[in-house]
Amino acid sequence: MRVLVVGDVIIDRYTHGTRRGISAETPTIVANLTKEEMFVGGAGLVVRNLLRLENLVALLTVGRSRDLNLAFRHSADPLTAYERSRLIVDQIETEGWDFTEKHRYFVEQYKLLQYDTTNKGKHDKYSESAFKKRFELELTDDTETVIVCDNRHGVISANLAKFIVKRCKERGKKLLVDSQVSQSASNHDWYKGADYIFLNEIELDHAVKKAWKKPGATTLEIARMHLMADIVYKRGERGAVLQRSKPQPSEGFKVDAVDTCGAGDAFLAAFAHSGGDLEFANRWAALSTTYKGTIVPRLQDLEKVKR
Numbered sequence: 001m002r003v004l005v006v007g008d009v010i011i012d013r014y015t016h017g018t019r020r021g022i023s024a025e026t027p028t029i030v031a032n033l034t035k036e037e038m039f040v041g042g043a044g045l046v047v048r049n050l051l052r053l054e055n056l057v058a059l060l061t062v063g064r065s066r067d068l069n070l071a072f073r074h075s076a077d078p079l080t081a082y083e084r085s086r087l088i089v090d091q092i093e094t095e096g097w098d099f100t101e102k103h104r105y106f107v108e109q110y111k112l113l114q115y116d117t118t119n120k121g122k123h124d125k126y127s128e129s130a131f132k133k134r135f136e137l138e139l140t141d142d143t144e145t146v147i148v149c150d151n152r153h154g155v156i157s158a159n160l161a162k163f164i165v166k167r168c169k170e171r172g173k174k175l176l177v178d179s180q181v182s183q184s185a186s187n188h189d190w191y192k193g194a195d196y197i198f199l200n201e202i203e204l205d206h207a208v209k210k211a212w213k214k215p216g217a218t219t220l221e222i223a224r225m226h227l228m229a230d231i232v233y234k235r236g237e238r239g240a241v242l243q244r245s246k247p248q249p250s251e252g253f254k255v256d257a258v259d260t261c262g263a264g265d266a267f268l269a270a271f272a273h274s275g276g277d278l279e280f281a282n283r284w285a286a287l288s289t290t291y292k293g294t295i296v297p298r299l300q301d302l303e304k305v306k307r
Contacts, residue, residue: 002056002142003272004173006135006164007149007156008119009061009068010042012261013103014076014293031107037076039294040068041102043149045262048072049269049284051083052296058138062121062131062155064093065101077295090134097121100153123157132163143173145272148191149265150179161190169193177229178268181206188227196276197229198268204233220247232271232278234264237286240278250278253286253305262294 017031040048043061050057059068068089072079079087098119105113123131139146146168150156156164156179168175177191178198186206191197199207208219211226220243223231231243239252263285270284271277283305287297 001144001273002058002140003050004058004060004138004143004146005043005047005050005149006060006146007043007046008151008153009040009044009059009063009099010151010153011066011071011099011101012039012041012294013037013101014039015103015105017105017107019107029107029112037293038071039075039077040071041262041265041294042100042151042153043155044068044072045265045294045296046147046149046269047087048077048079048083048294048296049266049288050273051079051086052298053269053273053284054086054299055273056086058088058090058140058143060090060092060131060134060138062092062094062097062127063099063119064091064095065098067091076293088138090138092127092131092134094121094127094130097154100151119153121154123154123160128157128159131160135164135167139167139171139173145174145176147268147272148175148177148179148194149268150177150187152180152184152187156190158187158190161187165191165193168195176268176272178264179203192226192228194227194229196232196271197223197227198232198234198264198271199223200234200236200264204231218247234267236260236263239282240267242276242278248278250282251307252282253307255286255290255305257286257289259292259294260289263289265294266297 014037016035020030100119101117103115175194176196177194188207233241237252242248266288267281267285271281274280
């Protein structure tokens, strides 16, 4: 399957250490530096999962602070030569745009601190026009699915979101949207009419704030009517619910979780790959949490995840 992924790429950095004690000058943890790692995250992590699941992938993003092909190759979880051969990176290098970087500092299993360097670039009518042209080029006849990863770092504007929904409908392409609200207000109204919109508990609450509340309807039913899309409700270790005309729940899998960072991206990629199989998506996401950092699982390890 060929998938077009559109959205914000994030560079994730991890600095690891082991605790030595407390500083004599201030109540600060002192640690020995043991390891530093870099991963390609955000839309890039969805891409990495899709490639590991043996899909053909095109990535469309904006950013000029690094060569993404090199980043994919030299990260702590690098793409294999086979995976690189199945990836097209369409990187628009617009002046003023940099990839957001998140630098997390760990002392053993404790996350001590996180520094973010965020993209400061913003779209104007010229950059939006250029983005639309590149989108049209990547929306090839053999593209089956489009995934929008809107991590809210500027790549997707309201105009571009509505354009993507419109063009996917016109071209008969399946559109999956995952947009975050962790540090921003909900923009899910931009994506009305997509095939699937992915929401966690917080995003669901924000998405229906302005919706008409039909008496007797559940929150998921209200979200589906308001956004004119099927809703994939992500519940973490408790599994997920696909809200169509009726809710279709799927329980989560119990694993020895080490790091839940990136599990939502793993779930999104697996859902797209499997054509909407919630059980497969839950298994793949659960497996992803058994690695430290945003390591992408291996297909042969899926058999380890059981009810």
